[in-house]
Amino acid sequence: MKKLLFLVLLFSFCVYGQTEDEKQLRAIYDKALLDARGYDWLEHLSNQIGPRLSGSLNAERAVTYMREQLDSLGLDRVWLQPVMVPKWVRGIPEVAYIETSPGMTNNVPICALGGSVATPAGGLKAKVVEVQGLEDLAALGREKIEGRIVFYNRPMQANLIETFEAYGGCVDQRYSGAREAAKYGAAGVIVRSMNLRLDDLPHAGAMSYGDLPAEQRIPAAAISTNGAELLSGMLTLNPEINFYFKQNCRQLADVQSYNVIGEIKGSEHPGEVMVVGGHLDSWDLGDGAHDDGAGCVQSMEVLRLLRETGYRPKRTLRVVLFMNEENGLRGGNKYAEVAREKNEKHVFALESDAGGFTPRGFTLECTDEQYELILNWKPLFEPYLIHLFQRGYSGADIRPLKGGDLLLAGLRPDSQRYFDHHHAANDTFEHVNKRELQLGAATMAALVYLVDKYL
Incomplete structure (x- = not known):
């Protein structure tokens, strides 16, 4: 009898939770598609600032601009994390x-x-x-x-x-x-x-x-x-x-740059940190719209979408715009180094660095238990045509955090056109589709919500 009662309660909880989760995901996707900010941020980053090679003037202009945009979101904290980066000029x-x-x-x-x-x-x-x-x-x-x-x-x-x-x-x-x-x-x-x-x-x-x-x-x-x-x-x-x-071309002395960071403090477990991010630097031939301006604005959108749909994360949610992924990975390494020095507890990290194309799902570096939990969420994503949940590489900037039970994930868009633009002169804003970009941001926000709620 007790076992039957437990199963009934469990079923009732799952049905209620699923209904609540369906509503929250719907709200996230609606907000992303009807009230987009990321596409506008990307337009400015790409067309008003342009290529952002590490150590360049444009990279520093991007740092200033993205910090200003994070400040405008009303986050609990926004700051710059210094990092020395290589300066190579063409x-x-x-x-x-x-x-x-x-x-x-x-x-x-x-x-x-x-x-x-x-x-x-x-x-x-x-x-x-x-x-x-x-x-x-x-x-x-x-x-x-x-x-x-x-x-x-x-x-x-x-x-x-x-x-x-x-x-x-x-x-x-x-x-x-x-x-x-x-x-x-x-x-x-x-x-x-x-x-x-x-x-x-x-x-x-x-x-x-x-x-x-x-x-x-x-x-x-x-x-x-x-x-x-x-x-x-x-x-x-x-x-x-x-x-x-x-x-x-010439290799000059290293110069100081910054990771740009903003966070929403956790309402229940502020000492546990979840990270979403992309890299702010780019190569200098195009304007880095897909690689990785898209990932940066999508990550910023995650925090905005959760705030504006009324969800307050239980854990501290942090967006990190990493500097120098392309030719050194200094930003990712510095962030992990500081996190270890401060003894911060990171429980989840998600990176978008595969272009702003139509999202298909995620690749995951995780434990068996974490993987089974995430597979249970697959039906929630299927209405949005998100079907890929497989174990695999997450992302270059978040991998220095790897260790213990930390769950790492990478957003995986459709990649068939990505290498037409990757590191080339046609990696420009006009090749980014607004709807696809915003769908990616919503998909990231949906996963962050579920991880925060159930992990």
């Missing part, structure tokens, strides 16, 4: 061409990779050796590489439905390509852009020399996918063609 635009014979050239679009050294003042011209990946270098050996430009031409694997998996399958040639090629005496490196379509837009991104001495570092640039196809085809016809490129 200089005047890069130039490159393929030379088939003296005076016969074809211009191709390139861009210096973030962190690269410059070419000599007059540029670099050398013969080219094409490879499909880092592993090809050892097979070729110093004899076939020394004095040449190594051309990494492994494309993203187009038959992988998960485009981030395709990206992960070839990004090592961008990040480590120059370091490895220099060991064989290469003069420079050209890397096929991380892009699934064929176009004339080179895609930037970070690269690293590791512990390679400064005098051994060689210039590295990305070439557009159309340019890569042209270069590969011309090498097939004539392996002795030359490639010329000139870039003027």
